[in-house]
Amino acid sequence: MPVFDYDQPERFVAGAVGQPGSRAFFLQARGEGRLTTVALEKLQVAALAGRLDEMLDEVLRLSGGTAPVPAMAPADLLDNGPLEQPIEEDFRVGTMSLAWDENSAQVIIEARELVPGEDDLGDDPDVFSDREVLRVRISPGVARAFTRRALDLVAAGRPPCPLCAQPLDAEGHVCVRLNGYRGGEVAS
Numbered sequence: 001m002p003v004f005d006y007d008q009p010e011r012f013v014a015g016a017v018g019q020p021g022s023r024a025f026f027l028q029a030r031g032e033g034r035l036t037t038v039a040l041e042k043l044q045v046a047a048l049a050g051r052l053d054e055m056l057d058e059v060l061r062l063s064g065g066t067a068p069v070p071a072m073a074p075a076d077l078l079d080n081g082p083l084e085q086p087i088e089e090d091f092r093v094g095t096m097s098l099a100w101d102e103n104s105a106q107v108i109i110e111a112r113e114l115v116p117g118e119d120d121l122g123d124d125p126d127v128f129s130d131r132e133v134l135r136v137r138i139s140p141g142v143a144r145a146f147t148r149r150a151l152d153l154v155a156a157g158r159p160p161c162p163l164c165a166q167p168l169d170a171e172g173h174v175c176v177r178l179n180g181y182r183g184g185e186v187a188s
Contacts, residue, residue: 002132002133003132003133003135004029004034004036004090004132004133004134004135005135006029006031006032006036006134006135006136006137007031007137008031008106008137008138008139009029009030009031009136009138010030010031011028011029011030011031011079011084012027012028012029012030012136012138012142012146013027013028013079013081013083013146013149014026014027014045014048014049014146014149014150014153015028015082015083015153016042016083016153017083017087020156020157020158021157021158021167021169023042023157024039025039025040025041025042025044025045025153026038026039026040026083026087026089027040027045027093027111027134028083028084029134029136030084035084036090036134037083037084037087037088037089037090038089038090038091038092038093038111038134039089039091039092039093040092040093040111042154042157044093044096045150045153045154046150046151046154047096048096048098048109048150049146049147049150049151049154050151051098052098052107052109052143052146052147053144053147053151055098055100055107056069056107056140056143056144056147059100059140067105067140068105068139068140069140069144070140070141070144072144072148073141073144073145073147073148074141074144074145077141077142077144077145078145078148078149079145079149080149090132090134091113091114091132092113092114093111093112093113093114093134094112094113094114094115094131095111095112095114096109096110096111096112097109097110097112098110101137104137105139105140106137106138106139106140107137107138107139107140107142107143108135108136108137109134109135109136109138110133110134110135110136111133111134112131112132112133113131113132113133115131161173161175161177163175163177163178164176164177
């Protein structure tokens with residue numbers, strides 16, 4: 001299994017290219033003279049950021065506040081720079097996992113390659129052994145900074161419809177709550 005392994009990378013960020021509604025989302029890790037870029041969906045970015053924040057909060061809670069986990073992203077670790085160019089996708093992400101390594105006080109994030117028909121693969125571990133994996137180990141402070149950037153990235157998309165919460169398009173929006181009507185005319 002090809003593994004892109006980064007222990008305390010120089011940079012680990014989520015980013016997007018394109019206009020809202022047509023953006024492509026990526027994770028990028030850079031360190032030791034290499035760059036790995038993996039593609040994923042907006043919902044995967046949101047889920048990763050949300051779960052990561054929850055995990056860090058839980059580690060902090062279970063430690064009684066003694067774990068080296070900042071409650072908020074340290075300002076000096078925030079990275080709002082663009083994705084590194086050229087963007088060359090190493091693989092598309094299917095599944096992701098998170099872990100807390102208590103011994104090193106690090107967060108471990110794994111993003112595994114999407115395989116066609118992944119839902120039909122069952123529980124056979126051999127099926128997953130040849131998939132590419134991006135594995136990143138980061139400090140809790142870097143994890144909080146990653147989360148803040150990722151949540152800001154997701155929020156920067158198209159605004160939601162106030163009635164149905166679906167994204168509003170520049171060309172218009174057929175709201176299911178209005179039974180397909182757009183301001184008095186029937187949507188086709």
